[in-house]
Amino acid sequence: MTSAETSGLQTTVRGACPHDCPDTCALITTVENGVAIRVQGNPDHRHTDGALCTKVSRYTERTYHPERILTPLKRTGAKGSGQFEPIGWDEALDTIAARLKPIAAQNPEAILPYSYAGTMGQVQSEGMAARFFNRLGASLLERTICSTAGGEALINTFGAKVGMQLEHFAESQLILIWGSNSIASNLHFWRLANQAKRNGARLVCIDPRRSETADKCHEHIALRPGTDAALALSLMHQLITHDWLDHDYIEHHTLGWEALRERAMLWPPERAAEVCGIAEQQIIDLAKAYGTTKPAAIRLNYGMQRVRGGGNAVRAVACLPALVGAWRQRAGGMLLSSSGHFPVQRAALHRPDLLAGRTPRLLNMITVGNDLQRESSPDFGPRVEALIVYNSNPVAVAPDSSQVVKGFAREDLFTVVLEHFQTDTADYADIILPATTQLEHWDVHAAYGHTDVLLNQPAIAPQGEARSNASIFRALAARMGFDDPCFQDSDETLAKTAFGETVSFDTLMDQGYATLPLPEAPFAEGKFPTPSGRCEFTSSRLAARGLDPLPDHLPNFEAVGSDARFPLAMISPPARNFLNSSFVNVKSLRDIEGEPLLEIHADDAASRGIESGQVVRVYNQRGEHRCKVQISKRARPGVVNGLGIWWRKLGMDGTNVNQLTSQQVTDMGNGPVFYDCLVQVERDMA
């Protein structure tokens, strides 16, 4: 088979879904007379299995959207007003180079890249961009907004971001779906969980929100946000008390058992039940099921690590499979992320050698709101004078939006945004550059929910004057006079460089994907890639940093009851038909989601005289957000759910839930604490 097949006037082209989702699907795009008419899942790819989510099956609607940005634009109104006029590429690139050159001559660290996972492709994410910013000596961005708390927790427990292979979940007899609304955010895992369910497996969902996934599980444990470590430690308490332990596995393949045992014995179910806000019996029953069912698997997701103690919580959960020896079977163990399995050739791709000995400062993307407002100081370094945003929409997705907006609104800040659409962030740009979508460019993808590499071939020509991110950074490098030959590499060459010889490019061209050769059960015989080679209950690396070597429950920064003014906890998990803030502007998907909504429990509504459909003010010390309220069984008492992430400009008063979230960071990995947030809710009388 060739990569593209032609029949009559129609061609099909193999691709990869670029979105920030554990599923990384294999796509087949049908093209007719140069127009993409259909995007489908590749039936030959075992994980995609021919099926796509609602969002990506509407990909052509996004690609041919009438509001796509198709030429470079220059701002004509005030920052944030959204007024722009088209300009040519030469004028755009010349303007940018003319602004960056004097800043770089003075101190290149005054230039900040800001990017995340608008596309997960190795080429169009940091492929050419990292080379450009390394050569420039710009500030480095600490890319923490999603997964670093859990990621560091895995590294300090298993040694890497690795775990069970996705396909084996179908054979599990017990699956804990922990902090994951899989039906919304990990559909292709959910298919396997369902298969296991049909084969008699028990599914338990651990989530403060009664999600679509919780509805379909045998049991739902609706704990308070940020109390997962307490639950995990109490499960250990029960495993120890009832001796549901694999002593042989513990002895040979773990480190720090005695210390962990002592810690866990501090967490009898009655204590954890109090902290978690759940029934004691639920903990006792869950421990029994977990201690006596084989194989038992845990599908953790990133939702549960977006609180102060997120790293500790992931470490606590990650200890469980070793205690019961679940790793011995391929359908036992745990999966949070599989990204550590992929042999990405980062040095060849990103070229850190272009830093030539410089070590630029690191700015955390979580604190962009404050950092953009800081003056130069010996402590901070230079004030940020230029910002180049690509693959991200920080004005909508970063925490504490009122501060983010203040930073972006600075008149003296020069901002360039590479985008498909005029997002909340693009509204603050001086120059917007039109980027290609996945149907228009080359890329190659690792995944974080399975273990296949995927190739994306362009199916159609770039729309309008759009250029790929890599091609834009190539052009900027030329304007800046960067003459290293690596700035000539084509997108296709970058795609080949990403995995080098470790993955056959011919196989990728041939079938669109390549499966990594990995053992079926990664830790059946221990061999964890930690310093000790064991599953590290106690971590000497954490101890060396002055942190607790053992996992513990750390109460939220904003624990319920800690501030009488704001008695409700708010979480803001993803909406099923959006992908972070992407797709919010695709009408057919927005019509399914309706409008920004706050879910509230009937008791919390009654005590406030609130009825469904009314407009409420949700507020705390950081700001206020107005939206409609819905009395819902999905909300537990004391917790409100504001599903995200809406574009601010589509909200009732031009805000979204991030008006309320804080710039604090997690215990490990300097990650965000989106779900560690207290608010008050009132009926809006205005």
Ligand SMILES: Nc1nc2c(c(=O)[nH]1)N[C@H]1C(S)=C(S)[C@@H](COP(=O)(O)OP(=O)(O)OC[C@H]3O[C@@H](n4cnc5c(=O)[nH]c(N)nc54)[C@H](O)[C@@H]3O)O[C@H]1N2
């Ligand atoms: N449809 C859709 N899919 C997505 C995304 C999207 O926006 N929409 N986002 C993508 C991204 S960026 C990521 S990182 C991944 C994973 O994204 P995640 O943020 O992990 O998304 P979810 O799977 O929805 O899992 C979050 C779940 O955790 C719950 N939760 C919140 N706080 C806590 C807590 O303290 N403890 C526990 N146990 N649960 C808690 C929430 O109620 C929610 O149901 O999904 C990706 N997939």
Ligand SMILES: Nc1nc2c(c(=O)[nH]1)N[C@H]1C(S)=C(S)[C@@H](COP(=O)(O)OP(=O)(O)OC[C@H]3O[C@@H](n4cnc5c(=O)[nH]c(N)nc54)[C@H](O)[C@@H]3O)O[C@H]1N2
């Ligand atoms: N309150 C709250 N806030 C959250 C979260 C939450 O659960 N609650 N989740 C957090 C998480 S997990 C994450 S990962 C972040 C996500 O934050 P982001 O990574 O910023 O994700 P998106 O909002 O989807 O924005 C990505 C942008 O990239 C653009 N894009 C896509 N492909 C390309 C391309 O090829 N080139 C260019 N130039 N642009 C492209 C898209 O049009 C889109 O506007 O948000 C975080 N924010």
Ligand SMILES: [Mo]
């Ligand atoms: Mo994420």
